[in-house]
Amino acid sequence: MRDHWSSPTLSRSAVLTSLVALALAGSIGFALLTPPGQPYDEPAHWNNVTFYAEHGRMPVIGEPGSSYQAQMGPVYYALSAMVGSLFGAAGSEEAFHGVRLFWTLLTPVLVLLGLALARALRASEPVAWAATALIALNPLLLGISGSVQNDHLTITLCALALVLAARTQASGRGGLAHLAIGVVIGAAVLTKVVAVSLLPAVLIAVLVRPGLVRRRWARAAAVLVGAVVTSGWWFVRNLSLYGDLTGGSAVQSAGFGFAPMPVDSVSAWVARASEITSYLFVPVEYYRNSLRAPLPIKALAVLSLALCGAVVGAVLVARLRGRREAGAVRVARPDLVLPVAAVASALLFYLLQSVLIFQVSIRLVFVAAPPAAVLLALAMSRLRWGAAVLVVILVTSGAAATWLLSALPDLPEQAFMLFT
Template sequence: MITPRRRCRSSLVPGPWSLVIDHWPFLLVLAAYLTLAVAYSLASPLYEPTDELRHSRYVRHIIVYRYLPVQRFDAPRAQSHHPPLYYSLGALVSWWVPVEQEVYYEPPINPYWAYQYWEVSDDNKNQYLHSDDEFFQEGPFHGIVLAVYMVRWMTVLIGAGSVWLTYRIGREIIPDQPVLAIGAAALVAFNPQFLYLSGAINNDIPAALCSAAALWMCVRVVRGGSSVRTDVTLGLICGLALLTKFNLLALLPLIELAYVLAVWRTRDWSTLLRPNSIILGLAAVISGWWFWRNQVLYGDPTGMNRLNELWEGGPAAGNWWLIQQSLPYLWSSLWGRFGYGQLPLPQVIYQGLFLFCVLALAGYLLPRRRPSSLASVDLAVLTLLGFIPLIFTLVVFYYIMIQPAGAMGRFLFPGLPAFALLLLLGLSRFFPRRLTWMPGLAVTLGMVALAVYALLGVLTPAFSRPRPLTESEIEALPNPTSLEFGSLARLLGYEVTPTAVEPGDTVKVTLYWQTLARTDQNYAVFVHLLSEVGTMVAQRDTYPGLGSYPTTVWEPGLVFADTYRLHVPETAYTPDEGYIQIGVYLPDGPRLITPDGRDALRLTMVEIQPRPGQFPNPLDLNFGNQIALVGYTLDRRVVRPGETIRLTLYWRTQAPMETNYSVFVHVLDTEDQVWAASDGWPAGGSAPTGLWKPGQVIEDVHDLTVGLATPPGFYDIEVGLHDSSGDRPPIIAEDGHWLAHQVLLSKIRVLSE
């Protein structure tokens, strides 16, 4: 008896609706991606994503001048070293928007934004000051804001292409396991960093699309062999990729590997001639002019030499240590580190993602005791999937060695689709074939949750303006007061916690402000923790709203809270009776005066207590993994010109010593001019470091006589080591990165004669 073949539901529905029925779970993922990517773009003020201002300038340059920008030393910075395809597309979608600003205009900068990769600040996350236009308070988007968002939303659609291609590759590899393909697509789509950059102007999202397209075609080559149509398609993809981003040159070995794997069984290597000729020929026709232009302009077909000159990059040789140092930042910025890196996710998320990846990849080590989705995947395809993340990781390692900003996880985006598929296939090894939908579903739901948290819990709060306090909250303010600073603002209350701290702790100072007027100048707030002798222990200077609510956009009558975090330095002198002092001022002008004639308000005392330790002012500063500064003391912190301060340093040997280091101590003003100094072997020359034994502690006394011409004021004490050639060992943090080559101890005060 012949049983009629059961028709699937989609075959009963004509037209495109059949595709919707067949792929509706993935379409839900795609719709969620589009929604979140647009939300991420709206949560990111203009130019806050990495290099967005320079990418935007490239687009505007093409629109206004109708030719490509050139890398020049005397020109404002743009991303002129990048190939032009993405920026030309951006010009096509935004040329019609009327824009008043010059092509290379500089948006208002937040002077209190300061960030280094390894030092994440608590506030002032915004590098630029933002107008009401960006917050829908001036009506719909228009002008430069609309122009930027047109290109941003074009990038969202490009990112959707990468998500779709990841799904298509998964269906190509494991056609009977669609949930695994959906999980891989979700791993790409809901990666917070991928979403963030999808909502920004950058060429890393287009690079991911080009790479995914090349990978899709390479998988088809490996599984089905070569054809002229496939060769032409790969040639077009390769040519367009090279006009998108230079690092996509790494696709050429990927494509070559695919064809080698395709003919591996027959060993008929002569069949490689046709595809290589077609692909390289088309790529050269499409993108060759760009490399020729670079050769003419810069004497280098890539333009990278000029880029390194402009950005102060260095040669690759001798910088291998940078790779190890940069790995934590590279990993975190692959998954979610917004802005210029100053907005990280909680560390536990990076650790959890690392464990997830290790677990997934461990699936490949399991013995084949039962059927799994991986059993149906060709070894050649797995080789291809593993090759592309590897080669782009090597590209990033090279970037790290030659560029100051090389350790960017976004540079790994071209390998992200393949990496996602590898992870899902590895996870499937832990499940019997009938349950392989479980890892796909779990990954999808987990990544959606992560994406929503990163948006609402990290990105949005960082750039939001202060929330107005309610009447009931205003009535319950701690330490109520009513003190006006000029005609600008009124302090309604404050709170300081804790009032007893140790070096390394944080003091939170919350001020409750009422806005009285909007001004055409941006006033700043200062919050100082001063010592009992008047020296600065810790300070925070910022525009109101912790940088997000400058006085030029104030709405009179608003009451809001600002919480300032003062980090007490590890080197702070103890014991000490400090106090909190606040005020309002123009960065290039005077302080505002209160009605009683003061230019600063003293709030409350803060006791700075000694930390437990064997030595006074205990420290653990690791100089070059050889010597540690473990404490210090001063016989006085206030002197007059001509008087002497005695500084005692306590050193501990970390490792066997061979080098004789000198200890330098400088008394510096704010311009780094030296007003007192000591330089020589420890303990007055009687304890050369070359004779120190591991674990030995040396007491090292330095007498610093302040010069007679020293003007009154506050001065830093700087301490470090150097060898006979002048080289200084770096201070190394616990995680291995270099902090500096010297340390600043307690400040001192010099009185007038």
């Protein structure tokens, strides 16, 4: 299918500066205006940061002063403890706000990585800028960037790994480059275990690339070795302490687990669709459902989700029809295997966790937000009406973020958000 989007008329530097400035302003706005503890899990994340600051070591699930987030790896919490110490005493409100503001600095990095990923995947300039705008203005990404949690750093590290993987495949670099990719993935896993979903995606992309079979397997092994050497010790620690690889059994035993996600009724699927719509466009669920979005914003969110589905469906139908007519069975764009596998793997990880173990938030899928944005922008560019869909999505995102920033300050500080 032909790309219907023409080259942008604005200068690249002006577009990039505008997107980075808007994203950073949004992040700082959420950091300053969101009442402490209002984002889901923020009190537990903050408890973890405080534990690292006070004890200088990793907590064990169930010990005094720890929270259920003690299940997570140490990267975000150790760094945040050090950052917080620059602003105030361990566990103090000054340290809390310092940590919040510090991590907003990652927002421009994520925006730049989104642009770099699109270009590494050979997207046209209009598609690359569209993908970057989808990342820069997404309300959930802005909201989490302004709260104390490990998602923002995880998403950024995953985006870095994907950029390295895409560039490495395009350049044909060897084992050391693939080892570095594995190290970054390992660091992401040590930040939040959901990043492990990126590993099979990268391995698949390496193995399906053209080239000698032995070379492909050697490069895949280098990625795996890098990830295992970086993060393997953490899984061994969990196995020794809790009897499983992630500490999930200890979380369940401490009473913090949830029931598996129901999938046997229409109402369950309606609830999942509502959750998806919320997290993609109007993330009130991230703020404990303490807010009710105005009807116009709700309508825009539903319309945006429907249009996204229509875009993906139209492109898939056109692709299948074209292959059937040509009798083609080969992969037309090997470079797109990486982002497709990353999104599919993140979705599969979420579904397996939620259906087989206990239900988790669909925001975990946002580790694949940058490749998803590139794929959506690419799909929209294949349709004559794709530009209109992009405008609707960006208007929805901007309206939702603006409304959240105006409504969040009116919420009370959570009573269980304690400072020393």
